[in-house]
Each structure stands twice: as structure tokens, then as C-alpha cells.
Amino acid sequence: MQRFGTLSFGHYGPLGGGRELTAGDSLHQAIDLAQGMDELGANGIFFRVHHFARQQASPMPLLAAIAAKTQRIEMGTGVIDMRYENPLYLAEEAAAVDLISDGRLALGVSRGSPETVVRGYEKFGYTAADPRGADLAREHFDQFWRAIGGEGIAERDPNSPFGGGPAGSGGGLQRIEPQSPGLRDRIWWGAGSRDTAEWAGRMGLNLMSSTLVTEADGRPFDILQAEQIDRFRTAWAEAGHPGTPRVSVSRSVFPITTAEDELYFGHSQEGDGIGYIDGFRSTFGKTYAASPDVLVEQLQQDAAVMNADTLMLTIPSQLGVAFNLHIVEEFATHVAPALGWKPNAQGPVEGYSLNETGSAL
Structure with a gap:
């Protein structure tokens, strides 16, 4: 494990006792929380994106x-539901945020998980032939992928008094602006199945795998997910993409070091779960909640955690900044180093080039 960060579901609303x-x-x-984690040396902070719900819906601001x-x-995000997105506007926004951050955007996208409404993307002005909207998500992603890669998108108006922008690749059409070099290397696809992971590998995307897989054959969750990762990497290599793709997995991990930790997490789920999501019989990963030394042993036995380079901790955002920083700090101090992690204290993420001022490109 080279990197770790957090994945927040971003819930808000009534907390009980008259609090909200x-x-x-x-x-x-x-x-x-991001500022505190940056000071602690954690590598990433990611947010779930859901529409029509009390969660983060428009992550770019x-x-x-x-x-x-x-x-x-x-x-970054884990993940943006591409069914709802104007792909060219998303390409502009993503490039702008990547430039503001000096190349620190790690954008997770996919078809998304089930929403609280029926075909909510239609209210955003989009239609799909597939009842699940998978065709729409792939169509939007294809446009987004081409746009951030600098391909020409629109014909320049020769009568425009404002002149023309730079021509995109593949012809004289104008590309979207701004462009952020290297952004395509930091796009992830959230895959719930082995087939989708293989597709992501063929496309040359990074892989983001969650706390569930939409498959259930009796094998443990971590074994199913590790196989998904292996298939992704094989597909990447067979497609001939250069370099090494990144792979993240998400886990609910809570070091228990105080009485308050025990109160919140001492009776958490200890085994995998089987259920249905989006019509698929699925395997859900367990919650890890124990003393730090026990967590180290458990996570070292988790085949998918040890097969990924990035671990995202799903955090209880409703419990506030101080408590979540406590979780992150305890994990960073007592668990992560035993898994191979070193603090992110020496600059941008490994593998990014530096410009003259030391900012990541």
C-alpha cells in the first residue's frame, strides 16, 4: 500500500437531539478535514456524488x-455518475480544478450507484435506452475522455470577431478550453464487476473498486476483488498501455484506541455480507474495527488491500472534523506504516513531474 486517503459519503441532515x-x-x-489531512501527510480525500440526496451533488466547487x-x-470523487453529466462542461471544470491544484485532481467516474429517484438523469435532460443508463454513461464518458485528451470538438466560426482557439488533435476542429496536461492519467473508473474492470483496463483508465462487488459465488469479498484487480491489470497490459495503472480499494477501517472509538465501532459487522444492489446479487466487504495491532494483521490478510496501491477509508463524516482526523491520525501512526505506507510529506504524488516552482504538472 503506497497511499491512503478517505472516502466521504458527505451525509447531512438531522443528527438527533435537536441537532442538524x-x-x-x-x-x-x-x-x-482536507486541510487537517494534508498536514498529517495523508495522500487523498475523495467524495461520493449523489443527486436528489443530502450528500455532495456538485463536487467541483x-x-x-x-x-x-x-x-x-x-x-477527487468516488464516483461521479456520468449519466447526469454534460460531458464537455465536466471536461472544462475538471481541467480548471486540475490546474488550480497543480495536478492533484484524481477524478473517479462511472455509471454510478442507484439513486433515490427513478431515472433522475432524465430530469437533467438526458435519456437512455438501457433502463440502468449504462449506455448513456458510456456515451457521456466517451465525449468527456476525448475532450480532456485535446481532441477537436467544434467547428470554428470563420466569421467570429473573437478569433479562433487552438485546433484540437485529429483535424481542424477546436478543442475545449482549458486543457490540463496529464489529466487523463488521473481519471479512474469505478468498477463493480470483473467485466467492467477489464473494460477500464482496455481503455487505459485507473481502477477504483468499492466496498462491494456485484458478484457472489461463495468466495470471500477480498478474493473476488483481488481477482477483479488482476483482470484489470491483465487487460491494461494486453492493450499495450504504457506505464503502470493505479488501483484503489475502499474499506471501513476504525482503529479502536479510546472508549469513544469502542462506543461507536466496538460492535461493527465482522464478516462479509450478501445482498442485492441495482438488481445484482452482490458481496459486501466487512468492517474492520479493532486495536491497531489487530488491524495490521487483518489488513495484511486482505488480498485486495495488499493487491492495490491506494486504500480509501470510508469515514463517518457526520461525526465531525476532529473525530475523523483522529481516525486518520491513528491509522497513519499505528496501521498504515506496517502496510508499506510513508507520509505524503515530500511533495506531490509520486509519478507526477515538477515544474520550475516545484508544483505538480
Whole structure:
């Protein structure tokens, strides 16, 4: 494990006892958490994206604010539902945030998980032939992928008094602006199955795998997920892509070092779960909650964690910044080093080039 960060579901709303976490509270706390994690040397902070729900729905303003207030930490999504997106506008926004952050955007995209409404993307102006919208998500992603790669998109108006922008690759059409070199290397696909992981590998994307797989054949969750990762890397290599792709997995991991930790997590789920999501019989990963030394032993036995380069800790964002920084600090101090991690204290993520000022490109 080379890197670790957090994945926040970003829930807000009533907390009980007359208390309420507002949307504004959630956003400000996310920024504060990112600053604290940056100081601790954690590598990334990621946010789930859901529409029509009390969660983060439009992550780009949040990611831009985090970029402006941090120095080293990656920021990103896990994942943006491409069914809802205007792909060219998303390409412009992503490039702008990547430039503001000096190349620290790590954007996770996919078809997305089930929403709280029926075919909500239609209310955003999009239609799909597939009831699950998989065709729409892939169509939008294809446009987004070409746009951030600098391909020409629109014919220049020769009568425009404003002149023409730079021509894109593959002809005289104009590309979208801005462009952020290297952004395509930091796009991840959230895959729930082995087939989707193989597709992501063939495309040359990074792989983001969650706390579930949409498969259940009796094998443990970590074994199923490790096989998914292996198939992804094989597909990447067979497609002839240069370099090494990144792979992240998500886990609920809670070091228990205080009475408060025990109160919250001492009776967490200890085994994998089987259930249905989006019509698929699926395997859900267990929650790891134990003393740090026990967590080290358990995570070292997790085949997928040890097969990935990045671990995302799913955090209880409603419990506030201080408590979540406590979780991150305990993990960074007592667990992560035993898994191979070193603090992100020497600059941008490994593998990014540096410009003359030392900022990541």
C-alpha cells in the first residue's frame, strides 16, 4: 500500500437531539478535514456524488476550494455518475480544478450507484435506452475522455470577431478550453464487476473498486476483488498501455484506541455480507474495527488491500472534523506504516513531474 486517503459519503441532515448538520456545515467541514489531512501527510480525500440526496451533488466547487487551501493532498470523487453529466462542461471544470491544484485532481467516474429517484438523469435532460443508463454513461464518458485528451470538438466560426482557439488533435476542429496536461492519467473508473474492470483496463483508465462487488459465488469479498484487480491489470497490459495503472480499494477501517472509538465501532459487522444492489446479487466487504495491532494483521490478510496501491477509508463524516482526523491520525501512526505506507510529506504524488516552482504538472 503506497497511499491512503478517505472516502466521504458527505451525509447531512438531522443528527438527533435537536441537532442538524446543514449542507453548508458539510461543505465547510470537508474543507477543514482536507486541510487537517494534508498536514498529517495523508495522500487523498475523495467524495461520493449523489443527486436528489443530502450528500455532495456538485463536487467541483468543493474540490476547487480544497485545492486552494491545501498543498500536497489529492482530491477527487468516488464516483461521479456520468449519466447526469454534460460531458464537455465536466471536461472544462475538471481541467480548471486540475490546474488550480497543480495536478492533484484524481477524478473517479462511472455509471454510478442507484439513486433515490427513478431515472433522475432524465430530469437533467438526458435519456437512455438501457433502463440502468449504462449506455448513456458510456456515451457521456466517451465525449468527456476525448475532450480532456485535446481532441477537436467544434467547428470554428470563420466569421467570429473573437478569433479562433487552438485546433484540437485529429483535424481542424477546436478543442475545449482549458486543457490540463496529464489529466487523463488521473481519471479512474469505478468498477463493480470483473467485466467492467477489464473494460477500464482496455481503455487505459485507473481502477477504483468499492466496498462491494456485484458478484457472489461463495468466495470471500477480498478474493473476488483481488481477482477483479488482476483482470484489470491483465487487460491494461494486453492493450499495450504504457506505464503502470493505479488501483484503489475502499474499506471501513476504525482503529479502536479510546472508549469513544469502542462506543461507536466496538460492535461493527465482522464478516462479509450478501445482498442485492441495482438488481445484482452482490458481496459486501466487512468492517474492520479493532486495536491497531489487530488491524495490521487483518489488513495484511486482505488480498485486495495488499493487491492495490491506494486504500480509501470510508469515514463517518457526520461525526465531525476532529473525530475523523483522529481516525486518520491513528491509522497513519499505528496501521498504515506496517502496510508499506510513508507520509505524503515530500511533495506531490509520486509519478507526477515538477515544474520550475516545484508544483505538480
